[in-house]
Amino acid sequence: MKTGNGKTGRPISFDKDAALEAAMLLFWERGFEGTCMTSLTQAMGLNPSSIYAAFGDKHALFQLAVKRYMGTRAQYATVALEEPTLEKVVRALFDNTVAFLTTPGHPPTCMTLAGAMGGSVEAAPARDLMTEIRRQNEVAMKERFLQARKSGELSKDVNVDDYTRYLSSILAGLSIQSANGSTKAELKRTAEMALRHLGC
Template sequence: MTETATVKLGRPRGFCEDTALEAAMRVFWEKGYEGTSLTDLTEAMRINRASLYSSFGDKETLFRRALARYGEGPAAYLKVALQAPTARRVVETLLKGVVDLLGNPKNPRGCLSTQGALATGLGAEPIKNALIEWRKGAEAEIQKRFKRARTEGDLPEDINPGDLTRYLSSVVYGLGIMAANGDTKADLNRVVDMTLRTLPL
């Protein structure tokens, strides 16, 4: 192998993959999956299409990686909430995390898990299913935590863990829609306050 070939093969990438993935996540968050073009992605990630495909795969693969990053980063409040000592604290921590995320003016409006599915047609059915699985996975973790609370005597006997999970999920999704519609952090907090006042915990 010539010295020239060695240099060419050993040449480092001209971009930070982590930074590029963060940029892609925020574009998908703002525009949804189908609303995001390859040009949107390459411009935000500051790479060309060849680099996008070689480093991240196709658009669908990139979205899945962006969604995973969202769960590990902006939406990491779920993992924190699941560690709370009581069922009520789980709810409080989760809703506070949601509001802090949605109410941050530096973030795109709404939640990636719902915004990403906007105008998802037949061609993007795998993405629609991936988002459903992502949300269902989060709900399953919450329900598991509430079942543990029942076993520990922390959750009243007349409250079904599955029903409580569905109720909490409906509040979270509602907050996401409110944020996407332009409601302020104060508006979201009022909904959370009312939810906590009526929570039978």
Template sequence: MKPSGKKRKSTAPVGRPRSFDIDKALDRALQVFWHKGYEGTTLSDLTQAMGINRPSLYAAFGNKETLFRKALDRYADGPAAYVRQALEEPSARAVVERLLRGTVDLLTDPRTPPGCLMVQAALACGESADPVRQELASRRAAGEAAIRRRFKRAISDGDLPKNADCADLARYVATVIHGMAVQAAGGASRKELRRVAQTALRAWPV
């Protein structure tokens, strides 16, 4: 008998398509981490909020630490996107004003947990979560460095005096922002934090 010219269809199993929306699942994970912090969040918290089981979580996002890093990226590109936008303001003072006002709006948004994910998630990290604490510290330092570079540009543009200390100014702004985050997590109102922002702007040294 001559072999048939027709090829047999492969009977190898085909990978099952994901039955959940990755973006929505990541948004839900972000909310859990934001509300409970890194160490306070369990895998059961995540799978319940995301509507998936553990194998699906591992397959789509990796382990808890990897998922948290993805949530941090989501946070930076979403709720905290105002930070990058503020750096495009035409003057150093306008940069600071938009940063502080954006921070107050984010920290007191009724649709999200109070406080800042970047600050709150690091407050209760033990030794086992040291890589996460270091990651958060690195990201906060990168944010401060971006503000410092923007102030250096302001000096070049003649917007800030040549003797302005960009490092001190950036640290001042970052400290106010982080302090407001802690206050918000403790229950400070939007009105109260706006007064803090106004005081910081009045104290703007240049």
């Protein structure tokens, strides 16, 4: 359970980051319940004992994989919110999302959607984690929009909660479109139509 403190004993013989990356990609593709430990051992190139010693059980490994996903691949959303103006923020949200969804080398949809919608009671913790992350993403968007409201970029007539949910919906919808097999060009045109209707 507790991996070594690095002071004594035999040191780890594998790249922990690379192993976690492999686990993340597999969870991303198949979701928590669709990914079995046997597949993980193969993808990570490790024996079960090494995985359990380094990362804990399947639930803990999933959490770590999701954390890694949020800290790396999913940063496009955080980055978009740092744009200086509201219009640039919204444009970046759509552009980055389309770029993200169509990046080769990983599944064509959000891990938070493919990872655990539905599932048995055993998978409930994973599903709840995905839901919480989706809600946290909305909170981050809302805070940026509140800032735009204060700076006068977003009209006071607009309900910020509604605006946030609306944008979040379209972005989630793009991810579903991508999962359906839409091409990069199609996603781009869909995003452009959304931007046009948003007045950007």
